[in-house]
Amino acid sequence: MAIEGGSPVPFSMIPGDYLNAICPARPTDIDRLRNLRTRLSQKPFEERVRTWLLQGPPIHRFDALKHLAPDNPVDEILEVLKSCAQLVQGLWVPKSSLVYDTNNGVEVLARNFVLYEFTKDTLIKKSVFGRRPEFLKAATPVLKSLAVERPDLDDWKLKELPDKKFENLYGDVVREQQAIWESMGKQINDIMHGGRNRPTMKKQA
Numbered sequence: 767m768a769i770e771g772g773s774p775v776p777f778s779m780i781p782g783d784y785l786n787a788i789c790p791a792r793p794t795d796i797d798r799l800r801n802l803r804t805r806l807s808q809k810p811f812e813e814r815v816r817t818w819l820l821q822g823p824p825i826h827r828f829d830a831l832k833h834l835a836p837d838n839p840v841d842e843i844l845e846v847l848k849s850c851a852q853l854v855q856g857l858w859v860p861k862s863s864l865v866y867d868t869n870n871g872v873e874v875l876a877r878n879f880v881l882y883e884f885t886k887d888t889l890i891k892k893s894v895f896g897r898r899p900e901f902l903k904a905a906t907p908v909l910k911s912l913a914v915e916r917p918d919l920d921d922w923k924l925k926e927l928p929d930k931k932f933e934n935l936y937g938d939v940v941r942e943q944q945a946i947w948e949s950m951g952k953q954i955n956d957i958m959h960g961g962r963n964r965p966t967m968k969k970q971a
Contacts, residue, residue: 799823803834811835815846819860824911825925826851826858828932844939853943854884856929859912876904879954884912885947888924 802821806814814834819826828847835843851858862877863869879901883890890913895902909915913922933940 806834811838811842812846812849815843816850816860816864819851819858820864824859825854827926827929828856828858828936831858844936848939848942852881852946853940854881855888855924855926856931856933856940857926872901872904873907875954875957876901877908878950879958880905880908880912882947882951882954884924885944888928890922892920892922 799822802818806817809817815831818831818834828843831847832840832843847858850864851860859881862874862881865877866874868874880890883894890909892902895905909922913924915922
């Protein structure tokens with residue numbers, strides 16, 4: 767196992783240092799994330815996961831998330847994740863309803879649209895937003911959070927590589943999440959092309 771720059775990750779690391787190694791943060795974020803983990807260590811498991819999803823890095827690998835709850839069974843961790851996060855390229859991101867505390871509004875629709883597009887590819891062409899400058903504006907926060915803009919190529923590229931390890935190990939979860947995204951994709955297309963004035967996403971299981 768190696769991190770960016772080829773530095774080895776010692777297997778004797780404590781969970782906190784391991785999280786830093788496989789989810790490197792900007793130097794200014796390291797202390798904040800370390801303090802956050804310290805505060806969360808005494809919280810109930812589900813609250814720990816939800817808060818980390820919202821206040822930690824924007825994209826989460828399952829191996830890192832497991833170190834938030836080293837004593838909890840994998841199945842239990844997955845069940846909590848499925849209640850508050852969704853799978854994108856084998857990576858976990860918080861549900862839009864968790865981020866915005868609602869299933870309504872153009873911000874929720876725009877964020878779900880971006881996530882849905884990233885389930886299909888690690889690149890999003892700006893052309894997918896069509897002639898909807900207000901929609902692109904609503905989508906910009908999540909694009910900046912999850913991806914890198916490449917003006918020369920007129921696209922956005924997902925910051926993290928897909929987690930193929932998770933996809934290979936947990937095919938049943940991947941298939942379940944794919945079915946959810948297919949359903950959400952139909953909702954998103956209906957709203958975007960159906961002329962509804964108040965975008966509303968159905969609550970996902």
